[in-house]
Amino acid sequence: MEIIPTDIPAVKLLRPKRFGDHRGYFAEVYSLPKLLDGGIDLTFVQDNESLSAEQGTVRGLHFQSPPHAQDKLVRCVQGVLLDVAVDIRKGSPTFGQHVTAVLSAENGDQLLVPKGFAHGFATLAPDTMVMYKVTDVYAPQCDAGILWKDPALGIDWQTAEDAAILSDKDVKLPLLAELDSPFVYDPATDGVVAAAEVNA
Ligand SMILES: Cc1cn([C@H]2C[C@H](O)[C@@H](COP(=O)(O)OP(=O)(O)O[C@H]3O[C@@H](C)C(=O)[C@@H](O)[C@H]3O)O2)c(=O)[nH]c1=O
Numbered sequence: 001m002e003i004i005p006t007d008i009p010a011v012k013l014l015r016p017k018r019f020g021d022h023r024g025y026f027a028e029v030y031s032l033p034k035l036l037d038g039g040i041d042l043t044f045v046q047d048n049e050s051l052s053a054e055q056g057t058v059r060g061l062h063f064q065s066p067p068h069a070q071d072k073l074v075r076c077v078q079g080v081l082l083d084v085a086v087d088i089r090k091g092s093p094t095f096g097q098h099v100t101a102v103l104s105a106e107n108g109d110q111l112l113v114p115k116g117f118a119h120g121f122a123t124l125a126p127d128t129m130v131m132y133k134v135t136d137v138y139a140p141q142c143d144a145g146i147l148w149k150d151p152a153l154g155i156d157w158q159t160a161e162d163a164a165i166l167s168d169k170d171v172k173l174p175l176l177a178e179l180d181s182p183f184v185y186d187p188a189t190d191g192v193v194a195a196a197e198v199n200a
Contacts, residue, residue, distance in 0.1 A: 001031060003038040006099045010190050011085045011117065012040070013101055014073070014110040027108060029075065030133065040112065042071050044133035051078075052123045052130075057165040058157060060120015061086055061146045061173070065182040068139035069115040069192070072132050079128030080104035081121045082158050086146065088176070089116040089192050092185035096176060098155055103130075116183040116192035118146050122159040144182075145173040152176055 002015040014035075018025040028034070035042070050059065061084065064070050074083055086098040101111045102124070113119045121130065146153070149161055153176060157164070183192040 001028070001034040001038065003040070006101070008085070008087055008094045008097060008099050010087075010114045011099045012038075012112040014112060016108055016110070018108060029108070029110070030073070042073075042135050044071075044073065044135055046134045046137055047131065048134060049129065049131045052128050052165075053126060054165050055123055055126050055128075056159045056163050057123045057128075058120065058148050058159060058170070059167070060084065060148055060170065061118035062120060063088065063118045063144055064136065064139055064142040065144055066142070068136045068142040069183070070134040070136045071115055072113040072119055072134050073110055074103065074113060074119070074121070074130060074132040075108070075110040076103040076105055077129050077131050078105050079123060079125040080106070081123050081125075081128050081130060083111045083113075083119075083121045084155055084157075085111065085113040085117040085119055086153060086155075086176075087116065088118050088146070088179065088181045089183045089185035090181050092116070095185070096152065098153060100155070105129075114191065116185070120145075120148055122157045122164070124158060144179075145170065146176050146179055147173040150175045
């Protein structure tokens with residue numbers, strides 16, 4: 001398992017080793033000890049899967065607020081997608097900046113999107129299936145997000161804006177400037193403390 005830093009160090013690209021032979025390949029796509037070796041100490045409690053039929057489907061940008069904030073380990077098992085993580089940690093030197101990664105069934109790459117980031121993706125092929133592990137359960141009362149095409153984010157989604165397919169919920173999400181982020185950057189850990197803890 002290669003763990004590759006990105007432009008925002010808290011976001012990591014994971015590349016599982018593939019053992020190819022005449023049948024195809026074998027890969028460990030998740031290994032607790034290998035992640036621990038790489039300094040990633042997370043307990044995942046739920047595995048999610050979504051299928052998007054059309055190329056140009058955009059899901060995001062989403063996060064769950066504390067006390068149900070989630071780290072996400074995202075991979076593509078069919079098709080190809082552009083995965084996006086936006087830093088929404090107040091006080092972070094990279095606040096408002098983002099990381100993108102092309103994840104595909106072919107490349108097997110995974111993106112680790114930590115707490116304090118809004119996450120989304122655009123499908124770059126039809127019938128794209130995404131699987132991701134999360135460190136907290138679904139909590140609809142903590143569900144929040146930012147508008148995917150917020151010009152302040154400057155994300156190149158590789159998708160025509162007027163043709164993108166979104167949920168009714170996602171077209172109404174606020175701009176980053178309208179969001180009071182619940183995450184505060186912690187320079188000691190390059191992670192987050194919940195705003196509630198800071199104010200306590
Ligand atoms: C996320 C989620 C949704 N649901 C339900 C709620 C709803 O009826 C249906 C579809 O939910 P959504 O429209 O929120 O699904 P979707 O837009 O695919 O949401 C996902 O987007 C990506 C980008 C993420 O990062 C995820 O964390 C999640 O927010 O599934 C669960 O039961 N459990 C879950 O964990």
